[in-house]
Amino acid sequence: MKFNKNLRNIFLILFATLALSACSTAKKSQTSGDVYTGSDTVEYLASGVKDRVFFATNKSSLTSASRETLRKQATYLRKNKKLNVTVEGHADERGTREFNLALGERRANAVKDYLMTYGISGKRISVISYGKERPVNSESTPLAWSQNRRSVTVKVK
């Protein structure tokens, strides 16, 4: 009996340690708060210029990492004066369709506003919200949802 109990305790500790370490590595590499910080889904407008930024659940505020990305986008747009862009706003699948359309629009405009503070004319930036209609990761997991809460800056051809 005593042996069994000890064995059980050892297993419990072992299990807890494993679970903890798995948890912390996942968090470190992928999200902060619930904002996606990885680069798995990210594409580039030009070398070093990421095309997207990520948002927390129900939020449209820009993180410092997002602002850095957008400053690079602004620099790129200043260099390429003839280029116009569309900012797509997206939401995850964990809200109602109609509210997500509004939320996507709010996110896209947060990006547009920030680009404009760096001297990009509002005329060069159109916005469109897709709500939850166009996920980049179709899985139903918190990680996928964090990748889907995004704004993507797309070149207008």
Next chain:
Amino acid sequence: MKKIIILLFTFFVVSSHANALIKVDITRGNLDPLPIAVSPLHVEKTSENLENLDIKKLGINISSIIEKNFKSTGLFNPLKREAFVQKPDIAHLKPRFEDWRLIKAQALVTGKLSVKNNKLKVEFRLWDLTASKEMIALSFTTTPTNWRRVAHIISDKIYERLTGEEGYFDTRIIYVAESGPKNQRVKKLAIMDQDGAKTKYLTLGNELVLTPRFNPSNQMVTYLSYFRNLPRVYLLDIETGKQEVVGNFPGMTFAPRFSPDGKKIIMSFAKDGNSDIFTMDLETRKVERITEHSSIDTSPSYSPDGKYICFNSDRSGLQQIYVMKSDGSNVKRITFGNGIYGTPVWSPRGDLIAFTKVRKGKFYIGVMRSDGTGERLLTENFYQEAPSWSPNGRVLVFYRETKSGAQGKGFSAKLWSIDITGYNERKIKTETDASDPSWSSLLSK
């Protein structure tokens, strides 16, 4: 788009006796459905045969639809035909009540039909077997291709007689038919009879379409289309197929619904990151701003008397439900429970507001009084939203999505219905995946 045939029904009340003993109570979950026998309608031998329509089977086909309608309510228990003891034509003249009581039936439906000069004539009677009495007798004349509607109208008449409430079988549901992978869904507007029959696709799927809603007074539909990548509210006449953009807004319009008189569309207009509620009068084209707030205001829905509007807003921080006067004054928050609330929609009876609630990662469809009290959650799931009322305010239809694995594996979207009692949850069969259902008014009102 095919023209929808305008139907002309002639009703004749043959006779009607009051004071029956049987009555179905639909105000609570019915655990003891009423046993009812639907005798196949007798087909008169002199009936003409028609191309594409097997007249001989029409009697049994109509009674099958009636049985299916009754079963779907959860209030009736249609008995097996094999146990029936009387021939349809004889039962229709005068049932042997004691024989029908022997198979434990409490109500009996009988009828006959004939087709002559390309006209379908249907007669039916409802019998109270406990009181040994005829409860109603009606006859209709219409074109034979309308036979399904005849079955639905008969179902409505019987439902009304037995429950004291208006029926909802002669109705249609407009929805979004979905196909393809989750990240590139192809969405089309589709319309079908309330029982899932006669599906028609109204758009081709070239552009994203969302949230179609019926006009409560005619067969017009308003919806959101991404035509030319400009998300705008559209108006569609399903009889002519004609469609037009609603208003001339310099930005996305979405979340449309009709006013109860069908003369206005109420919707959200998003500009510079802010969504507010507007109306447009469909006759005068006059646009009116209803809300002006820096938060998201969306999902507006009128009370049936047109005096109030409920809507969804995050002005308190998180999404909650608010009610205001229809001119935008007197805004009051009505939800204070744990969790966030969305998609409020006012019951056609005026007493309740149905909603979607999200709490601890679960989605609920619920109802509450229009002042926010008496919240009742009817169903819990991984994801479900967007309730729409049956025209009698007794049933909600909504859509439910499943959890998906990598690459969207296992994802599906289906329509479901549930009684406001919280009982009788049912999946509605659709040809494809489906979402965003909207229930029409009674067609033959």
